[in-house]
Amino acid sequence: MTHTILHVDMDAFYASVEELDDPALRGQSVIVGGPSAKRGVVAAANYRARSYGVHSAMPSSQALRLCPEAVFLPPRMERYVEISHEIHEVFQRYTPLIEPLSLDEAFLDVGQSLKLFGTAEHIGQEIQRQIQEELGLAASVGIAPNKFLAKLASDYNKPYGFVVVKEDAIDAFLTPLPVTALWGVGKVSGKVFQKLGIETVGQLRGYSRELLQQYFGSQGEHFWQLARGIDEREVVPEHEAKSISNETTFGQDISDRELLLGALLALTEQVAGRLRRAGLKGRTVQLKVRYSDFSTITRSHTLPAATDITDLLWQTVRQMFEHRLPTRHLSLRLIGMGVSGLAEEAEPQPDLFVDDEQEQQSQLDSVTDTIRERFGKEALSRAGTLRRKKD
């Protein structure tokens, strides 16, 4: 599957926010950081201060020696968080697949947004322009087929950079870059590169997989791939870290499909009820089965929008159960289902995915929940249970 990834990185973020809030700072060297008297370090410096050699993570005392004229300010994290939310609101106009790396940078997967908005370049330009016009802040944008390349691209031409790395330009883009630009190069691996005389990514590409594994152990494969611009990591939205799931282990192995489906439906109802009680909706539905020989298989399916509707979750997990398990003899000792990609209900869902039927299902679910709460779990058996038996 090909992806189109944007990496958006604010330029000198904390310092730029200070300049925004106090226009008198513009044109001066601005350093944001901990006080030098308390052995603080630089959190951010604007470009004028950087021209004196000041950079982030440098001791504040050293920064003030290099640039005595600098206006030195303590960080105002609450304000940066507030602006970070506003930046994310701009991102959300184009995709729900946003993975923040920090307050001021994020990966966006816009692969699914192209149908609606045209090219990735257009989306990137719009995001850069809207952040500038609406928030008065500069961002750099990198666009590439994967995260690794997009991050390199956003960094390539800062500030207010805009760099696109197309599939057929990957090698040309990487070849002259220093190996230290590669993700994962630390002190130890940096020294090995030095010893081998490898300075550029182009030189690194001349080394075989086997040789790199010999020099770098398991990291060798990683470097071999990066040298070719290969990076399979997905954009993982922040809220996808969480999940709600439930499973049942049987007292004896079960091969009766009807019994297994019944257990799966019961689990789905429990998970959906937990979602609704927590005020959460999920996008990714998982199925887990463990066979009598203890081999375990999981399957997942990501819906176009987050949901807490029992029927939609049930149809999704049943679909996986019927069509996405190996065709071998079904004899299970465990079955489970879960939902991840959770988002708070308050978060607006894109309108284009909500239809009337879902609205009705949602109302049915809340009625069901109310009756269950009042009369106990067994009070209602879903129409789905009956429908299932007719199939």
Ligand SMILES: [Mg+2]
């Ligand atoms: Mg930044």
